[in-house]
Amino acid sequence: NAGVTQTPKFQVLKTGQSMTLQCAQDMNHEYMSWYRQDPGMGLRLIHYSVGAGITDQGEVPNGYNVSRSTTEDFPLRLLSAAPSQTSVYFCASSFLSTGLGSPLHFGNGTRLTVT
Amino acid sequence: GENVEQHPSTLSVQEGDSAVIKCTYSDSASNYFPWYKQELGKRPQLIIDIRSNVGEKKDQRIAVTLNKTAKHFSLHITETQPEDSAVYFCAASKVNNDMRFGAGTRLTVKP
Numbered sequence: 184n185a186g187v188t189q190t191p192k193f194q195v196l197k198t199g200q201s202m203t204l205q206c207a208q209d210m211n212h213e214y215m216s217w218y219r220q221d222p223g224m225g226l227r228l229i230h231y232s233v234g235a236g237i238t239d240q241g242e243v244p245n246g247y248n249v250s251r252s253t254t255e256d257f258p259l260r261l262l263s264a265a266p267s268q269t270s271v272y273f274c275a276s277s278f279l280s281t282g283l284g285s286p287l288h289f290g291n292g293t294r295l296t297v298t
Numbered sequence: 299g300e301n302v303e304q305h306p307s308t309l310s311v312q313e314g315d316s317a318v319i320k321c322t323y324s325d326s327a328s329n330y331f332p333w334y335k336q337e338l339g340k341r342p343q344l345i346i347d348i349r350s351n352v353g354e355k356k357d358q359r360i361a362v363t364l365n366k367t368a369k370h371f372s373l374h375i376t377e378t379q380p381e382d383s384a385v386y387f388c389a390a391s392k393v394n395n396d397m398r399f400g401a402g403t404r405l406t407v408k409p
Contacts, residue, residue: 214394216397223307223402224401225304225387225399225402226389226399228396228397228398231395233394233395241396242299273342279394279395283329283330284329284332284349284392284393284395284397286344286347287332287342287344291340292341
């Protein structure tokens with residue numbers, strides 16, 4: 184199993200450009216999520232999904248869109264990039280246990296710079 | 299939404315000493331509390347977790363305790379080694395796995 188695969192690893196955008204960060208998992212996990220990591224601020228939840236066709240907002244959703252058309256894929260779209268979106272982005276997935284949380288499996292991250 | 303606070307933000311210990319990192323959470327509905335270790339330039343990796351029906355869990359040199367009444371949980375690392383140096387994150391989540399993280403603790407173990 185490849186686990187959680189994120190592409191690209193690095194990306195530089197100009198302000199106003201759009202792009203999609205890709206995330207795929209091969210573990211048949213129901214739950215998928217996107218986090219951004221900034222120095223001193225830990226991991227902040229952007230959006231998450233508990234299954235195909237279902238998405239919800241996390242702590243910092245503004246400026247980002249997601250969709251979940253299949254169990255395996257959960258792309259994150261930046262509609263109009265801003266310098267404040269410079270960050271490291273992690274995709275994570277897990278099973279959904281009945282009544283209890285489950286450990287997240289993280290991808291290797293995408294380092295995004297917006298100039 | 300859930301708010302997780304983590305202390306201290308940095309921690310420096312001598313090799314062989316113990317290290318303790320503490321977290322508090324705000325939402326009493328949270329029932330799963332994992333700890334992640336992140337080495338420089340790498341992804342976070344789970345090191346230990348605890349569920350709300352358990353008060354303490356141990357795995358070799360690492361232990362986690364949970365006080366549901368006070369809404370706090372702690373990570374204990376004994377006999378620290380230089381390879382324990384990393385950033386450690388606590389997290390809390392509810393039944394839908396909406397997981398919120400603390401800001402992290404940078405642990406340095408000096409040889």
